[in-house]
Amino acid sequence: MSSPRKFLAFDLGAESGRGILGAFDGAKLSLEVIHRFPNGPVRTLESMHWDVLRLYSEMLHTMRLCAAKGGVESIGIDTWGVDFALLGKDGTLLGNPRHYRDPHTEGIMEQAFQRVPAEEVFAKTGIQFMRFNTLFQLLALQRDASPLLDSARHLLLMPDLFHYFLTGIKVNELTDASTSQMLNPQTCQWATELVQLFGLSPELLGNLVKPGTVLGPLRTHVASETGLSSVPVVATATHDTAAAVAAVPARGENWAYISSGTWSLMGVELSSPRVTEEARAANFTNEIGFGGTVRFLKNVMGLWLVQECRREWERSGQHYSYDELMRLAAEAPPFGSIVDPDHSRFILPDSMPRALADFCRRTDQPVPDGVGATVRCALESLALRYRWVLEKLEALTARKLQVIHVVGGGSQNELLCQLTADCCGREVLAGPVEATAIGNVLVQAIGVGMLRSLADAREVVRTSFELRRYEPRAEPRWQERYERFLKLLG
DSSP states (O other): OOOOEEEEEEEEOSSEEEEEEEEEOSSOEEEEEEEEEEOOOEEETTEEEOOHHHHHHHHHHHHHHHHHTTOOSEEEEEBOSSOEEEEOTTSOBOSOOBOTTOGGGTTHHHHHHHHSOHHHHHHHHOOOOOTTSHHHHHHHHHHTTOHHHHHOOEEEEHHHHHHHHHHOOOOEEHHHHTTTTOEETTTTEEOHHHHHHTTOOGGGSOOEEOTTEEEEEOOHHHHHHHTOOSOEEEEOOOBHHHHHHHTOOOOSSOEEEEEESSSEEEEEEESSOOOOHHHHHTTOEEEEOGGGOEEEEEEEOTTHHHHHHHHHHHHTTOOOOHHHHHHHHHHSOSSOOOOOTTOGGGSSOSOHHHHHHHHHHHTTOOOOOSHHHHHHHHHHHHHHHHHHHHHHHHHHHTOOOOEEEEESGGGGOHHHHHHHHHHHTSEEEEOOTTHHHHHHHHHHHHHTTSOOOHHHHHHHHHHHOOOEEEOOOOOTHHHHHHHHHHHHHO
């Protein structure tokens, strides 16, 4: 067996970023976290922004650590979707990028649809409507007469911005661009006609590149500053969900995935988009995956509900680890009150525990009694939402989905995985935990020629990482609970 070749994956999430070194010998992959650093919104006055220069400095530090360990074969970056930076005519960064939860997009979708009907927007983009999609963020800047739009010459989504910092190359990688609501999923080109209908400049949108494209070497001063040679930067599957789905250890096509973390992205992998009225009515999305695939999925609020509860409890002096919260939830009585996890009041509440309690009061349900009951309410509600999405996926794709693959950090949540299996009546296979970083590394390996295909990459995942299996347990109360959930959805 040849000596492992090392790939550096930057996986930047809404709560933290990591630099992860993947060592790949051609058959098996192992991971080592080189550096972990916090991330999150920075509030200034009434706005929420990302501190991208601090994130970049953490990336440079990670690269220096990798140089001390012998260097890397290539570098790849994945991040969350939709958020972007604007560059001026000389390539200068115009301010800090807005955070997708910034309230400036409230009400913007309704205003947008008065200009171009929702049906037309979906027909041209195939993307689920969420107020923070890139298109709507731009329209909010336009509405507010932001001087940034007047000065902007290039729009780079978050991973594209870091590619630019490292290489000086300005491109837009396809998987992340597909989250913008400005890309045609049929042609995989920008929906320039739609952009023009909204009075935005298509010239902001750059050249599109496929995942796995080798962009170029590090800029000379970056290589010198970090101690790395001029290694290539690969535009991996730069949207974190696209990277995670590339690492789903599945075979065949009768499976669904949940990329589980702050958000839960639940969907199936298709060979072509489903841009139908039924998909629009169910608010499903068609995002581009690796190897010409389409991620037909639904965004679900995810473990944000629990994360925000934990933060609120910490602010009041109650400190719980996630393991403690799950233990308390497991001990709480099952089948209590439930909520719609995707209700708008949970996007950015002042207090998540209070928002959950208020929802229960408004829907004539008992308020969850204590920490464990509150967390269990969130988890059972997520499992019910997953069942709703699963049924819609089967109806919209005419597939019988026999297995649910849960990947990402949420795959470690044993209670949620079991609740999902029980509620959905499907086998759940959990893992790998680091699916996003794994997908990032393996797409880099394809880009530099070590692997040939997505199927090869998934075989590496099956060989390298263990999965946990959850069998559904018969419990007739789930059906009654699901019927109540459907009434909550209206």
